[in-house]
Amino acid sequence: MQAIEILPVFLRKGHLWSLCPEHADSFVVAWPVGAQPEKITEQAMVHLGMQPTVLHSTSWRQAGKELVLTYIAVVPPSSVPPPSWQIVEIARSELARGDATAPPSSIGVAQVQEHALRHLAWLRKDDPAIARLLDGWSLVLADYVPEPFRALGGLAL
Amino acid sequence: MQDSESTRQWQVTCVCGWRTSGARGEVVSAVIAHGRDTHSQDLTEEQAMSQAVPMPADE
Numbered sequence: 001m002q003a004i005e006i007l008p009v010f011l012r013k014g015h016l017w018s019l020c021p022e023h024a025d026s027f028v029v030a031w032p033v034g035a036q037p038e039k040i041t042e043q044a045m046v047h048l049g050m051q052p053t054v055l056h057s058t059s060w061r062q063a064g065k066e067l068v069l070t071y072i073a074v075v076p077p078s079s080v081p082p083p084s085w086q087i088v089e090i091a092r093s094e095l096a097r098g099d100a101t102a103p104p105s106s107i108g109v110a111q112v113q114e115h116a117l118r119h120l121a122w123l124r125k126d127d128p129a130i131a132r133l134l135d136g137w138s139l140v141l142a143d144y145v146p147e148p149f150r151a152l153g154g155l156a157l
Numbered sequence: 158m159q160d161s162e163s164t165r166q167w168q169v170t171c172v173c174g175w176r177t178s179g180a181r182g183e184v185v186s187a188v189i190a191h192g193r194d195t196h197s198q199d200l201t202e203e204q205a206m207s208q209a210v211p212m213p214a215d216e
């Protein structure tokens with residue numbers, strides 16, 4: 001079994017905000033075998049009524065019987081999530097760490113999001129197209145130490 | 158490996174984040190109950206399955 005987790009975020013008034021569903025820690029959709037994950041993610045965002053400006057996979061992990069691939073979705077600050085969703089200011093979080101050959105014993109969504117933002121901080125420096133799209137994010141991402149190649153679930157893919 | 162209608166598994170994610178999975182009948186029942194209890198919506202079987210994604214059956 002495999003699934004896709006989407007973490008919508010936006011920048012407003014110099015702060016980062018996440019959009020969170022009411023009845024789950026994060027928004028997770030089925031990922032049928034053979035389907036392109038970015039297409040599934042785009043379709044899910046359209047279904048939620050939000051149009052991402054940046055959509056990027058940032059980590060994967062094993063959660064129970066599922067392999068979960070996480071996408072960070074940067075959306076405009078004017079985005080309107082479904083009515084029951086909450087908009088929460090993002091706080092820093094310690095990363096979940098395992099050892100050299102084993103994944104962390106537990107991984108929370110806040111830690112996955114922290115990892116995603118560190119990845120985004122690196123991407124913004126490395127990819128001119130992303131840098132253009134994230135114009136104005138330099139200050140808010142400055143404190144995020146990029147760790148782009150450390151897969152949350154264990155060894156890098 | 159067989160993937161007939163009887164063994165096929167489905168998954169649904171509601172826009173509120175709630176998820177369910179299982180055989181068609183289980184998913185339909187769960188989605189209808191969720192719609193009624195959480196969103197005060199009465200869904201038909203067709204509506205319940207409209208967002209369902211087929212998954213490979215468990216071995």
Ligand SMILES: [Zn+2]
Nearest residue numbers: 171172173175
């Ligand atoms: Zn719901």
